[in-house]
Amino acid sequence: MEALKAMFYRQMKRFWRAKGRVITLILMPLLWLVFFGIGWASSLNVPMMEQILGTDYLTFMLPGVIAMSVFMTAFMSGVSVIWDKQFGFLKEVLVAPAPRWQSLMGRILGDSVIATIQGLILFILGLPLAKNIIVSGLPLAITVAFVSALGFAALGVLIASMRVKSFEAFQAIANMLMMPMIFASGAFFPLMNLPDWFWYITEIDPMTYAVDAMRQALANVGYFPLWQDIIALIILDIAFIVLAVKAFEKSTVE
Template sequence: MKMLESIYIMAYRQIKRFVRAKSRVAGVIINNILWLLFFGLGWAYTLRGQQFQVLFKGLDYLAFLLPATFATSIFQASFMGGISVIWDKQFGFLKEVLVAPAPRSLTILGRALGDSIVSLLNGLIMLAFGFALTSKLNPAGLPMALAIGFVMAVGFTSMGIAIASTMRSPEGFQLIVGTITMPMTLLSGAMFPLNMTPEWMQILALVSPLTYAVDLCRYFLTGVSFLNMVYPWLTQEVEALLLVVTSLALMVIAMRMFEKTTIE
């Protein structure tokens, strides 16, 4: 009971903070709209026509892009969530948590869960626009997509926290976030089908857990898996397993790293 208590209260805090920060909520929604409008619709109109449907295995570009954007937006929000650890260092709240009798590994777990829920909400907003823009998404796949979204959110939030635990300045963290999120997002197969890319690029893509998350979300929301078509051994079960294992590993790493955080 006591364990759940510490997890719950830190999750509560992260969510409360997000809801309180109206500009952050507005920023998320506006970003999503702009991305979908200018990038999504832009390419959707460019790639209109039968000949392109072959590329996307029968999907139109919006149906191809939207489920993947759900995953990448969760990824970016989760990873960025780690920055709040640095803010807490700077504004001193971290000391309050470190000096409390609640175990540090549990307070950080609660924090990761709270931030995961926040980024899942983020993804849901994105997806709501998606459902408004195209009728090709399958609502029946939503629960599975949310489950995948949550698992990846926990993993990437943990990754953000682990990196933030070792850093002092938000600027430095932002730099790292930038250099990691951009290639991972581009390589995830969210914006173009990976099966057309050179082999070395595919190998790099397969190293990143985000690639599996994108493919799974697309599979559950549209019924098409691009990875499975190229690599028959990559069934949905294998992909899900890889994702869960990576997320758990990242979570344990984050807990370990945070235990070692000091105020020095």
């Protein structure tokens, strides 16, 4: 397992050295929370709204924004495979006798821990805004963040390990996938009374389950039973990790 540890160590070191960059990464979700969140929370400040949402809007939204941040950070971490391709470090990994699944898992685990930490920072910053957050749900929320990050990081690596060669191409594919996944997931609105076509997308969107589980942990409201969310996320993890390992094992220097 030394190779796994090596790559985990590398991701953590790199993150720690560039810790200033965390600010730029959580800025976007934070802006959503502050402007979108407070904007809607002010206008939806009527008793009926709390009945629909099950809680106040900012408390409803914070778990969604945390899930979004975890998702984006984990998913975009796949780009490090492309950086490594471009800056040559990938060859160093490919020529080593270590099993490739190990170095890949080290990378995915490292990125998932980083994504979880960023979610935690966002939680702390958002706490003063969301007055009904259940703080005791934090351990469950951290677990949910980590479990969903695994699958999303694997998805990012999967895309980066396929024939994607440039940073720009990865960015384009990432945006094409990320935006619909975030919007369809119910991170910003409740999933009730959606039109059928919308609901189909929501149902197959992995983000839906990450958001739902996170909201159950921190706000005690949700759409699916919690166990269903967790099972969906674990199936997702296994599927994406298996595919990512397969793709990475095939990747060459060409």
